[in-house]
Amino acid sequence: RNVLPGTVALKGDVRARSPEDRNNVEIFMRQIAEGVATAHRVSVNVDFRTEFIETTNAEGPTEAVVRAARGAGLDVKPDRQPMSFSEDFAHFAAAVPGCFLLLGNGEVGAHAQPLHSDDYDFNDDVLPIGVAFWTALVRDRLTIQHEDSR
The missing domain is CATH 1.10.150.900 (DNA polymerase; domain 1)
Structure with missing residues (x-):
């Protein structure tokens, strides 16, 4: 348990009620990841993809x-x-x-x-x-x- 991995991958899904909310989530995720990376002197790559958008009835x-x-x-x-x-x-x-x-x-x-x-x-x-x-x-x-x- 004392061996630290050389790389880490975190994956998840984001569901939002609007494109603006989804965009804000991406911005905040990038800010948090970059802040953690800076604090620990490591690099980070955030790959944020939108596969499913919100369903809106006309x-x-x-x-x-x-x-x-x-x-x-x-x-x-x-x-x-x-x-x-x-x-x-x-x-x-x-x-x-x-x-x-x-x-x-x-x-x-x-x-x-x-x-x-x-x-x-x-x-x-x-x-x-x-x-x-x-x-x-x-x-x-x-x-x-x-x-x-x-």
Whole structure:
């Protein structure tokens, strides 16, 4: 335990709610790392990469999702605040306005476990709810497109 390594690597993930917050985290990480390196007369290399950006729902698609969900009789909690899901969808929604929907899986037992946990259990009972929502959304969008083409 008394042998000091010649090199050390620290890795981690950063999730932020905005590009500004993520930029500030990077600035602070660099400042801290450089301060520690200076204090101990060593060198440091900070390699900060952004693989996942925050997911932000656009107004129009969110309105369509809320309308469809309510039309399907679902309890809706619309939220357009950026979320840090680590989803590829965020990159799509940054290029083309979109809405990331959280359908839910249940609130008790294994159905209440986080998606990536080792005891997660998909709740098959939500399938009809999802079908009802997606059917309502498609009907809503087709109706609007049909009206726009008149």
